[in-house]
Amino acid sequence: MSETVLELRDVEAGYGRAALVLRGLSVTVGAGQVVCLVGPNGAGKSTVLKVASGLLSPRRGRVVLDGRDVTGLGPQELLRLGLAHVLQGHSVFREMTVEENIRLGGYTVRDKATLARRIEAVRETFPVVGERWKSIAGLLSGGQQKQVEFARALMLEPRVVLLDEPSMGLDPKTTDTVFNQIARMRTLGVAVLLVEQNARRALQMADVGCVLDLGRIHISGPAAELLDDPRLGALYLGGGVVRASSEATATRVDSAAPAAPAADVT
Ligand SMILES: Nc1ncnc2c1ncn2[C@@H]1O[C@H](COP(=O)(O)OP(=O)(O)O)[C@@H](O)[C@H]1O
Numbered sequence: 001m002s003e004t005v006l007e008l009r010d011v012e013a014g015y016g017r018a019a020l021v022l023r024g025l026s027v028t029v030g031a032g033q034v035v036c037l038v039g040p041n042g043a044g045k046s047t048v049l050k051v052a053s054g055l056l057s058p059r060r061g062r063v064v065l066d067g068r069d070v071t072g073l074g075p076q077e078l079l080r081l082g083l084a085h086v087l088q089g090h091s092v093f094r095e096m097t098v099e100e101n102i103r104l105g106g107y108t109v110r111d112k113a114t115l116a117r118r119i120e121a122v123r124e125t126f127p128v129v130g131e132r133w134k135s136i137a138g139l140l141s142g143g144q145q146k147q148v149e150f151a152r153a154l155m156l157e158p159r160v161v162l163l164d165e166p167s168m169g170l171d172p173k174t175t176d177t178v179f180n181q182i183a184r185m186r187t188l189g190v191a192v193l194l195v196e197q198n199a200r201r202a203l204q205m206a207d208v209g210c211v212l213d214l215g216r217i218h219i220s221g222p223a224a225e226l227l228d229d230p231r232l233g234a235l236y237l238g239g240g241v242v243r244a245s246s247e248a249t250a251t252r253v254d255s256a257a258p259a260a261p262a263a264d265v266t
């Protein structure tokens with residue numbers, strides 16, 4: 001069992017006066033572990049990451065980073081403590097060069113030698129970053145931009161990286177590259193909390209899989225086992241969990257349409 005880096009404990013969270021989105025959610029991510037959170041559109045996957053990165057304060061429950069209670073700290077403080085969040089959608093600075101984007105990721109690194117060493121490291125991990133170093137980031141393909149985002153997030157050598165739908169909008173080949181890069185982060189010992197609608201593809205490379213539904217982790221276990229769990233098929237091929245039935249038993253809904261991909265960029 002790897003050392004726990006990030007933990008959400010019994011988190012309740014929501015937006016304004018609307019009903020709670022997360023209703024007692026707990027999840028743990030260890031060093032060098034990829035935990036993949038899957039679930040239908042609107043289930044609250046992005047909300048989990050927002051609570052973990054301090055963008056949204058939970059109403060109840062705790063966020064624990066390296067054994068320290070960090071509940072209520074903001075994104076800047078959490079980034080300083082080693083937690084980076086790569087948001088859903090594209091968040092590179094499109095008018096800036098790749099180099100400028102990467103340097104922004106390391107803007108708090110004062111020591112020049114350290115900065116140079118980290119730039120070298122991300123250029124090695126993400127070859128496209130080095131190849132397109134002087135290019136305007138907005139001219140890169142979606143997959144290349146995603147790799148620039150990963151590289152930027154790694155500039156502060158985070159202990160945890162939260163990735164929200166990194167394969168969205170990418171073609172299958174680029175998706176493979178992006179998933180390989182996530183596997184690479186794991187070998188660096190980074191704790192990765194990954195959110196994906198592309199559930200099967202993501203679970204093939206993740207260590208642990210968790211299915212989010214009704215504001216809680218509905219099913220969780222070794223990712224490989226979850227891949228064979230018929231309840232996953234029920235959620236993704238049938239469209240959703242039957243609300244009226246017991247929460248413990250997910251049942252296939254044949255009439256429901258598959259959930260549409262989320263389109264928000266927050
Ligand atoms: N900024 C927001 N303000 C109000 N409601 C939101 C906001 N972001 C998300 N929600 C709502 O919270 C629920 C969960 O959203 P989200 O976490 O984005 O789901 P997912 O990432 O699983 O698709 C949805 O019902 C969504 O409409």
Ligand SMILES: [Mg+2]
Pocket residue numbers: 045046047088164165262
């Ligand atoms: Mg989302």
